[in-house]
Amino acid sequence: MRALISVSDKTGIVELAKELVSLGVEIISTGGTYGKLKEAGIPAIEVSELTGFPECLDGRVKTLHPAVHAGLLAMRSNPSHMKQLADLNIETIDIVVVNLYPFKATILKDGVTRLEAVENIDIGGPTMLRSAAKNYQDVAVVVDPRDYDKVLSELKQTNEISLDTKFYLMQKVFMHTSSYDTMIADYLKKERNDKELPETLTMTFEKVQDMRYGENPHQAAAFYREIGKKKGSITDAVQLNGKELSFNNINDTNGALELLKEFKEPTVVASKHGNPCGVGSADNIYGAWKKAFGADKVSIFGGIVVANREITLEVAQEMKEIFLEVVVAPSFEKAALELLQTKKNIRLLELKDIEVPQDENAYDLKKVNGGLIVQTIDSKLLNEEDLKVVTYRVPTDKEMEDLRFAWKVVKFVKSNGIALAKDKQSVGIGPGQVNRIWATKQSIEHAAELINENATKGAVLASDAFFPFDDCVEAAHKAGITAIIQPGGANRDEDSIKKCNEYGIAMVFTGMRHFKH
Structure with a gap:
């Protein structure tokens, strides 16, 4: 059995390789991964030795070779495929462990240039992943370090990886490469300042958390965030107190924050079920709170409160006397935070860039049965x-x-x-x-x-x-x-x-x- 290992994220890779070697697996590797394995004393064959062709173009071409891809794509159950491999003196590759150039980490860096971003578009990695995943019946392809233990456990128990696990790994590969390509397309769209709604719409989000349930207890739910710097959004908030946010908490809080961003002066917005129930502006945040609370003392019960100034002790003392689900502010006075934290269930969120407006080119999405309707967000107030x-x-x-x-x-x-x-x-x-x-x-x-x-x-x-x-x-x-x-x-x-x-x-x-x- 042979494994090809080439990873940018080297978390746990040495431990995995040691275990594979102990199970009699021969290791093939490339570049920095090969160097790390050799440094750890793990026997490995460099991919250029396998292909008989040196890496070239500053490492841009390493694994794009028939000795690699024929070894991945050959169907073991097809006699013609296996005869061709024998005639070409190519051996099969049974396990692929690959993750991709850090494109996301690159574009999130301050001051990143287009040249840097483009240079971190992986070519060989996705190609190997797709080849191996297409032939999932014969090749186990691992893209996520969290799956290392699962693969090792099966190898130790049965000396093989089950078809069901290979199919699961195949699914993860195509989800991963789809997300990776979508990130690249989205970056290029923004880099070109392309404001047109595209002919084909692909989007990618990463999971923040699973939720207990959705709008109702019988609905499954999870919270995802866009990939990128999203200052001033709920995905950027730091939770200081309370239970994890629910589906409805997040939806209602987002609506309240959108309204709050329209105001520059000290303002408080109270919201319930996606609608504002009390809004107040004043010379200071306490005055704004008094107006927002006074506007509807009934509906605010169990509601969301967002403020665009620091929550003072004076405000916190009054907030403590009512049941609130969520309070969001750019900061909390130390005494105010300590007081509100005595209520264990209230969710307190610190959002430092609360005033940052939404990207006017962002999309508003609504799912309909069998499709999606898409528009740019309502970013204007009036002309x-x-x-x-x-x-x-x-x-x-x-x-x-x-x-x-x-x-x-x-x-x-x-x-x-x-x-x-x-x-x-x-x-x-x-x-x-x-x-x-x-x-x-x-x-x-x-x-x-x-x-x-x-x-x-x-x-x-x-x-x-x-x-x-x-x-x-x-x-x-x-x-x-x-x-x-x-x-x-x-x-x-x-x-x-x-x-x-x-x-x-x-x-x-x-x-x-x-x-x-």
């Missing part, structure tokens, strides 16, 4: 030059400040969505209704129920899409709302504008909608 006051009355400076605040909030409310705001605080949110008037009425009713009956007096209203009728303006007037921001573009825009003029409500069109389904 200033497109803002248009369409009523006789122009919003005051204070109203305009609140309109901008409400527009940021409603962007992240599930459609049909309505957000009410006053004094840079959300006072009513109506998410996910099947018509806009229901969302409007819901936001007004919740403001009266959760804050007070005067909460909407002097407030502003933001709608994620246009008003098809003037009924939302009618409801806003009855609630005491004084200004509205919406995309405009309905056939009956004029009806809503006339109604606003009748009631003295200022209305601003953005020319941009923010559906969130």
